[in-house]
Amino acid sequence: MADESRSGRSDKSDSQPGNAAGADRWPREEARRLAERVAAYEPARPVIFQSGFGPSGLPHLGTMAEILRPSFVRKAFHLIELSRPSRLIVFIDDLDGLRKVPENVPNRADFDRYLGLPVSKIPDPFGCCASFADHMIGQLRKFLAPVEVEYELMRSAEMYSSGRFDEGLKLILDKHAEVTAIIAPTLREENRAGWSPFMPICPNCGQVVERTVSAYHTERASIEFICEKSAGGRSGCGFRGEQSVLGGMAKVQWKVDWALRWYVLKVDYELYGKDLTDSARLSGQILRALGAQPPLGFPFEMFLDEEGRKVSKSVGRGVTVEQWTRYAPIEVLKFFLLRNPHRARKLFLKAIPQYVDEYLDALCEYAAAPEEKKRESPLEYVIQKSTPKRFNSELSFGFITSLVPALGTADSNVIVSYLLKRDPNFEGEENTASMVAVLVECAINYYKDFVEPTKQPYSFSDVEREQLKTLATWLNDHPNANAEEIEKRIYDLGREYYPDKPGKIFPLVYHAILQQVRGPRLGAHIAEFRLRAVKRLQEAASVGIA
């Protein structure tokens, strides 16, 4: 461990394993519950984890949480059940009718003609994919690529039309009265009468039709309906007739749909946001009515902003994944999502440096731990093939950030080479070096966006200006002075002006050349960045403000 390169992060080498150790126990606890549930399954039957994605909106931080967190449980599960296979299904609701025109599509006005149509049937407004749904799925894939989570996509439209849902659909048709009896009490009175678990897809206009089922024929697996009003709020085409509920000619309502997926795919585990608590309860009841057991899982808490208010995408508060990767390595986000999901988390950009440093600490500790300890580490859930597995440095995010103004550059190469001088440890150590490279990029962004705008100008007194001027003049008169000589001269100056505490001169000089109170050894720093330093000293001396 390098003694000379401590730069901010705490040294916890002899304290107990990570402070966050307790908070990331939940995947193992969930895994234990899951192991109990599946204990009686035949050995080859896989455990099914599921997560959903609505392709009418862009993937966001919540999407990431919804997919990553079950993957953590899955990982924990395989730690205790070594041989049983498992799958993580990301289920795409692309047979859903478009309810409203998304904000981000071009020619929005033109787009309302597609309201009510399944999103898998709507052409891609961006013109690059087979359908709108395909486009959004592409976005999702791109979005998930950096986190190396293993998942398989399953598309609702395909499941319905291929007939894989038929058996479940027949069962729901058989039990439609029971299903209705579960949902109806939760509806407003005026809506109960027309409710049906089924939404036929009109053979004439293609819309997902709501609320018009007038008869159920279980023996023919069909329903009668009138195409009056679609899921998108548009009026129907008036088609009237009888139609099968199988093979993609109808879909079921949301809570029923969730139960259907659980039923057909034999889902064992699913996590969802707390806003879906009640839906999950009702879907569970429906599933029981179909004769199966609801999956395990729990509602997770939402993210809060700095003031503790709920994060709302539409209000523009909160943090996006794009922002996150601008300021922090992606592993740090995974590390963050590993924390206890039962508790609402504050997530705001200014807290990111802290999360980064906590992660770097954990990574140091992880690399130092013996193999058997590593297996218990939360980092096992976080580290990926493509990301650093160790971090042999005491460098901190805060320190690197402070280098941006100190070196007066946003050139990452300059910063990295400076870091190498300070902590030669990571040269040739690929993991650490690549982490440093990412950190430098993030630090530059963070400094520009958050630190620089808050810098307070410092006003120098006349005496202070005199001192700065003296130093600047001396530097000009001694162009060949080395670091040691410069250092000595500054201290002499301090002795001259502050006989009781000569060190008081230093904050002054830091303010002038770096706009901060502390900094590097000044002799060496000025010798290295002489021109810039002299210029700033002169400016500060003449203007009186830095």
Add this chain to the structure above:
RNA sequence: GAGCCGGUAGCUCAGGUGGUAGAGCAUGUGACUUUUAAUCACAGGGUCCCGGGUUCAAGUCCCGGCCGGCUCACCA
């Protein structure tokens, strides 16, 4: 209003089965007799939201209240 979830230091958070309230950061003071992007030592900080109850013992379990959030839509 009802149901569910939360409330621990200035900040971010730990506190599996009850057993003397913790960490990191931030803050303050001092030390290092040329400075320190340090290090070291010390300190301040808390009614664990409030009030009851169970218990020898409650941050932890129970009840009630307060505050915040979510849900209570044929949306997902």
